[in-house]
Amino acid sequence: MRLGRVAMLGIGLVNGSLALALRERDAVGEIVACARRQRTRERALARGLCDRAVADPAEAVREAELVVLGVPPAAMGPVAAAMRPGLTADAVVTDVGSVKAQIVHDVVPHLPQPALFVPGHPVAGTEHSGPDAAFSTLFEGRRVILTPIEDTDPDAVRKVRRLWELVGAQVDLMTPEHHDRVLAITSHLPHLIAYTIVGTVADLERQTQSEVFKYAAGGFTDFTRIAASDPVMWRDVFLSNREAVLEMLGRFTEDLVRLQRAIRWGDGDTLFELFSRTRRIRRAVIRAGQAYDRLPVPPDRAADNGNGEEDEPTTRADG
Amino acid sequence: MRLGRVAMLGIGLVNGSLALALRERDAVGEIVACARRQRTRERALARGLCDRAVADPAEAVREAELVVLGVPPAAMGPVAAAMRPGLTADAVVTDVGSVKAQIVHDVVPHLPQPALFVPGHPVAGTEHSGPDAAFSTLFEGRRVILTPIEDTDPDAVRKVRRLWELVGAQVDLMTPEHHDRVLAITSHLPHLIAYTIVGTVADLERQTQSEVFKYAAGGFTDFTRIAASDPVMWRDVFLSNREAVLEMLGRFTEDLVRLQRAIRWGDGDTLFELFSRTRRIRRAVIRAGQAYDRLPVPPDRAADNGNGEEDEPTTRADG
Numbered sequence: 118m119r120l121g122r123v124a125m126l127g128i129g130l131v132n133g134s135l136a137l138a139l140r141e142r143d144a145v146g147e148i149v150a151c152a153r154r155q156r157t158r159e160r161a162l163a164r165g166l167c168d169r170a171v172a173d174p175a176e177a178v179r180e181a182e183l184v185v186l187g188v189p190p191a192a193m194g195p196v197a198a199a200m201r202p203g204l205t206a207d208a209v210v211t212d213v214g215s216v217k218a219q220i221v222h223d224v225v226p227h228l229p230q231p232a233l234f235v236p237g238h239p240v241a242g243t244e245h246s247g248p249d250a251a252f253s254t255l256f257e258g259r260r261v262i263l264t265p266i267e268d269t270d271p272d273a274v275r276k277v278r279r280l281w282e283l284v285g286a287q288v289d290l291m292t293p294e295h296h297d298r299v300l301a302i303t304s305h306l307p308h309l310i311a312y313t314i315v316g317t318v319a320d321l322e323r324q325t326q327s328e329v330f331k332y333a334a335g336g337f338t339d340f341t342r343i344a345a346s347d348p349v350m351w352r353d354v355f356l357s358n359r360e361a362v363l364e365m366l367g368r369f370t371e372d373l374v375r376l377q378r379a380i381r382w383g384d385g386d387t388l389f390e391l392f393s394r395t396r397r398i399r400r401a402v403i404r405a406g407q408a409y410d411r412l413p414v415p416p417d418r419a420a421d422n423g424n425g426e427e428d429e430p431t432t433r434a435d436g
Numbered sequence: 437m438r439l440g441r442v443a444m445l446g447i448g449l450v451n452g453s454l455a456l457a458l459r460e461r462d463a464v465g466e467i468v469a470c471a472r473r474q475r476t477r478e479r480a481l482a483r484g485l486c487d488r489a490v491a492d493p494a495e496a497v498r499e500a501e502l503v504v505l506g507v508p509p510a511a512m513g514p515v516a517a518a519m520r521p522g523l524t525a526d527a528v529v530t531d532v533g534s535v536k537a538q539i540v541h542d543v544v545p546h547l548p549q550p551a552l553f554v555p556g557h558p559v560a561g562t563e564h565s566g567p568d569a570a571f572s573t574l575f576e577g578r579r580v581i582l583t584p585i586e587d588t589d590p591d592a593v594r595k596v597r598r599l600w601e602l603v604g605a606q607v608d609l610m611t612p613e614h615h616d617r618v619l620a621i622t623s624h625l626p627h628l629i630a631y632t633i634v635g636t637v638a639d640l641e642r643q644t645q646s647e648v649f650k651y652a653a654g655g656f657t658d659f660t661r662i663a664a665s666d667p668v669m670w671r672d673v674f675l676s677n678r679e680a681v682l683e684m685l686g687r688f689t690e691d692l693v694r695l696q697r698a699i700r701w702g703d704g705d706t707l708f709e710l711f712s713r714t715r716r717i718r719r720a721v722i723r724a725g726q727a728y729d730r731l732p733v734p735p736d737r738a739a740d741n742g743n744g745e746e747d748e749p750t751t752r753a754d755g
Contacts, residue, residue, distance in 0.1 A: 240654045241653065260650060260651055260653070262651070289650075298644070299644065300654060302644075302648055303651045304656065307633065307656050307658070307659055308655050309692075309695060310633060311655075311714075312710060313688060313695055314625065314629060315714040315717050315718075316691055316710050316713060316714055317621070319713050319717055325621075327724075328622075329621055330720050330723075331724055333622055333721045334559055334579070335559045335623030336626035336630075337626050338721060339658045339662065341718040342718065343658065344714035344718065345714065348707075348715060351711050353704075355699045355707055356699065356702055356704055362699060363700060365636070366696055368639070369632060369636045370696075372636050372639075373629070373685075376631070377685055377689075380685075381678070388670070388671040392663075392665075392670050393667045394638050395634040395663035396664045396665075398664075399634075399663065399664035400664075401649050402649050402652045402660045405649035405650055
């Protein structure tokens with residue numbers, strides 16, 4: 118696969134990493150990045166994420182055969198509208214947004230050829246954002262979900278699929294609505310909960326708070342990392358995937374209240390039964406290749422677990 | 437520091453790691469481990485965590501100058517009672533339990549010399565448990581909290597402090613009640629929430645569930661790791677630190693309901709304001725040395741973050 122000109126609208130962690138990965142494989146003729154802020158354009162150029170960086174979406178997409186929308190969800194529609202005057206008739210357009218139904222709804226009306234729009238979501242990222250966070254191996258071994266709609270051109274889907282496979286990802290297809298439901302539980306709800314608990318700590322009196330930081334290795338650290346994710350993007354995700362997030366949040370809250378009650382009434386059996394069940398889920402995630410088991414685990418990945426005479430076999434068998 | 441005979445009551449992740457660390461430094465004459473289950477004793481001997489392994493607590497502590505209680509919280513009292521017949525008059529006793537007030541309450545009545553009991557909690561661990569999970573560097577750079585009570589002998593505190601410093605930890609002192617309040621938010625509540633969300637997934641229909649595992653890298657993975665922790669220990673932690681956990685859980689639930697409302701009513705400002713605040717908390721945790729910032733972050737530590745034209749500076753300045 119060898120592409121001519123590619124336009125990256127937004128050049129942060131995901132688009133920047135895609136740009137680096139494509140250039141490393143010499144798979145692209147020219148990359149034109151578009152970013153509103155001058156500093157972003159300067160950093161993208163300095164890090165070699167693109168050949169040119171411009172502020173105007175229409176200018177960025179001129180003569181591009183592939184356009185990758187990589188702005189926060191709520192900006193997708195406006196950016197699509199702004200790029201339209203420059204778009205060539207046969208350009209394939211894709212995006213990397215974390216929600217899909219709302220983005221399809223917002224972007225399609227602005228495209229001259231909706232059939233050439235292939236909505237996508239690389240399930241990969243870090244808590245860092247912006248062009249300085251980009252790295253070329255971000256997608257290796259990760260999943261990318263494409264959500265073509267009824268009218269989408271199969272050749273356009275093939276082109277975008279090959280793009281992601283080229284940079285090391287595995288591609289799956291599903292409907293936008295199904296994507297939003299699955300990601301609500303695997304990604305959106307975990308982020309919401311992490312944001313909440315870190316916020317709860319932020320409201321504690323200053324004295325307790327500084328102690329929380331000192332003893333964060335007991336489990337809190339992982340939450341702070343997730344809750345350090347890009348605030349603009351995540352605001353948009355929750356607003357754009359409202360229904361699925363609220364539904365999953367409802368299930369979670371019911372389950373939490375049940376545990377709260379078990380704690381209050383000293384019901385150890387309910388707690389033990391659940392805690393044993395969740396341990397098995399970890400093994401299923403490891404088997405699905407989405408986590409790695411290491412034994413022993415280095416200290417900087419550790420959560421407080423105490424010890425004891427375990428009633429479960431050790432998890433060495435997982436590795 | 438050179439100890440004579442040390443008794444480890446329970447020889448799982450924490451006591452096993454302490455044993456390895458002490459032996460590596462040639463800081464101990466003999467380690468006698470006590471475990472109820474034969475398989476645990478065999479694994480402890482096979483991995484070189486101890487010189488002898490016995491089933492009877494009283495036999496284990498005979499002529500030991502230091503006894504480390506490393507069983508689940510609810511087993512601390514019964515094990516202390518069982519070891520009493522073998523305990524020498526001047527033996528220092530400590531523990532590694534994740535709650536402190538309840539353990540002090542349960543253990544002290546069984547000790548001939550309560551002044552020689554130094555309650556402790558190494559804030560270190562992994563999601564693995566049992567003797568096979570032990571590794572000698574578990575405590576390096578970590579915190580250990582000691583919670584002596586009014587009558588505790590200062591020399592006994594000094595001895596236990598030096599023990600932990602020897603294996604690389606930094607030691608802090610506080611009251612048992614204060615410990616339980618701080619750990620309720622840094623460790624117990626994060627575990628409760630992780631257990632809950634992983635349980636919520638376990639209740640989804642099978643089809644959705646298998647997809648959850650495939651796309652777990654979007655944030656869910658971190659929760660499954662925490663929720664794989666030892667079920668017996670964590671059941672005991674929640675039952676033993678009930679009041680502090682319920683109080684922190686109440687705060688968390690209020691905050692979560694506020695976010696739920698913001699999502700339902702499309703209140704983006706409330707979401708953005710909180711998400712920006714939590715990003716700053718991450719920096720504070722990194723400054724406190726309890727997390728490490730890496731840029732770029734390798735894919736296997738990544739959470740889904742998407743990208744976008746960030747409105748915050750990139751976090752390179754944290755590194």
